[in-house]
Amino acid sequence: MIIGTQNIPGTPRAAMGRxxxxxxxxxxxxxxxxxxxxxxxxxxxxxxxxxxxxLQWVVDAYTLPFAVLIISAGVFGDRFGSRRAYLLGLAVFxxxxxxxxxxxxxxxxxxxxxxxxxxxxxxxxxxxALLSHAAADDHGLRARAVGLWxxxxxxxxxxxxxxxxxxxxxxxxxxxxxxxxxLCALGAGLxxxxxxxxxxxxxxxxxxxxxxxxxxxxxxxxxFAVIECxxxxxxxxxxxxxxxxxxxxxxxxYFAEKKSPEPMLNFEIFRVRNFSPAMVFGTLMNFSFYxxxxxxxxxxxxxxxxxALGAGLxxxxxxxxxxxxxVASGLVGSRSGARLPMISGACIMLAGFVLLARLxxxxxxxxxxxxxxxxxxxxxxxxxxxxxxxxxxxDRRLSGTASAIVNAARQTGGAFGVALxxxxxxxxxxxxxxxxxxxxxxxxxxxxxxxxxxWKSIQPIEGSAEAEHRLRIQIE
Numbered sequence: 001m002i003i004g005t006q007n008i009p010g011t012p013r014a015a016m017g018r019x020x021x022x023x024x025x026x027x028x029x030x031x032x033x034x035x036x037x038x039x040x041x042x043x044x045x046x047x048x049x050x051x052x053x054x055l056q057w058v059v060d061a062y063t064l065p066f067a068v069l070i071i072s073a074g075v076f077g078d079r080f081g082s083r084r085a086y087l088l089g090l091a092v093f094x095x096x097x098x099x100x101x102x103x104x105x106x107x108x109x110x111x112x113x114x115x116x117x118x119x120x121x122x123x124x125x126x127x128x129a130l131l132s133h134a135a136a137d138d139h140g141l142r143a144r145a146v147g148l149w150x151x152x153x154x155x156x157x158x159x160x161x162x163x164x165x166x167x168x169x170x171x172x173x174x175x176x177x178x179x180x181x182x183l184c185a186l187g188a189g190l191x192x193x194x195x196x197x198x199x200x201x202x203x204x205x206x207x208x209x210x211x212x213x214x215x216x217x218x219x220x221x222x223x224f225a226v227i228e229c230x231x232x233x234x235x236x237x238x239x240x241x242x243x244x245x246x247x248x249x250x251x252x253x254y255f256a257e258k259k260s261p262e263p264m265l266n267f268e269i270f271r272v273r274n275f276s277p278a279m280v281f282g283t284l285m286n287f288s289f290y291x292x293x294x295x296x297x298x299x300x301x302x303x304x305x306x307x308a309l310g311a312g313l314x315x316x317x318x319x320x321x322x323x324x325x326x327v328a329s330g331l332v333g334s335r336s337g338a339r340l341p342m343i344s345g346a347c348i349m350l351a352g353f354v355l356l357a358r359l360x361x362x363x364x365x366x367x368x369x370x371x372x373x374x375x376x377x378x379x380x381x382x383x384x385x386x387x388x389x390x391x392x393x394x395d396r397r398l399s400g401t402a403s404a405i406v407n408a409a410r411q412t413g414g415a416f417g418v419a420l421x422x423x424x425x426x427x428x429x430x431x432x433x434x435x436x437x438x439x440x441x442x443x444x445x446x447x448x449x450x451x452x453x454x455w456k457s458i459q460p461i462e463g464s465a466e467a468e469h470r471l472r473i474q475i476e
Contacts, residue, residue, distance in 0.1 A: 057106075
């Protein structure tokens, strides 16, 4: 039978509360690991003798599997059960986190981070499915549940740099990964207690192993070429070969998916009005934001001499602004539609990157604050509206597929942002400052493109209230 609050002991509100708490652990740990690692990068480099390219892989080895596996992970949950997929995801994430905390070398850390990303891909769609099942046919309850779930992720993103700074300063960088183990164990225990087995499975859904492998080859090959081009050079056989593999795998993926009876990526969805421009919009925003967060860590600690704790505290306004702008986006979007907050949010973010590009080797922190506030303010205002636009544009039966594709594209954009901007910085403070400013200028240019895309390509539509609220404050 389908999981619903009627199947969970206690009153519907109490039962749903337990499911929200249990599933929120997944969003907390996955979002925490997107930001907490940044403040630890210099310590990791010193302890494991990792290069800048190695640090890029520490970040992207998590993001790439997260992005490329999330669609198949959703199908896995539909076919084998969301509860089973969720518990498996927690187990994989916990084991991989322990391996990260015990890693003796950069290669071991990167491999463990990739396993973390695979666990994260299992957790996100299955946790949302468990919330949806628990709400049954109560759309208002579902909207409130998803709102609380995403709020937990917002708090994790905001707390990540500060918590990371505290842990690195007091215990060491390995603790930022080991802290996930008890969190995952607690989440698994709460899930076993609050979510009964027996939800309906859809045996008609099938995995697409050929498409999945080709997608992994294409994205990994391209990322490798971008990250390693600076230390090895474009003419190096490994770099050139990776670029060729990426192109060939990408073409093979396209033709394989066109012919597959059950593709992991149905290209017909790109014909839906507003879907493609919304995906481009979200991808460029993640590319700019997560790329600049990576180089900002190097700027603050290696170029400016901030401690890990000091860098974490410096991040605080950059992250906490998300929480307030998410709520504002939902309020404005419910009245004016998605187009206005998308355009205005992108303009605010553009101004923040222009301000960021003016930072130098001795800029006081108070001069950084306007940029640190404007960038997340704009992104937090625009992205929830963009997600609501996607959900309002597609048929309800495609809402899960559409949101998975857009989120996969956004995570991929973030991985490529880290790869490209990391290739622009060097190992000396002067080169870091130069690369940081260049990254900010590139980000400003890309966000200007998002403004044009939203202005020219996004067509105003009458979005349903349910779609507007479903992912009202999503920022991952």
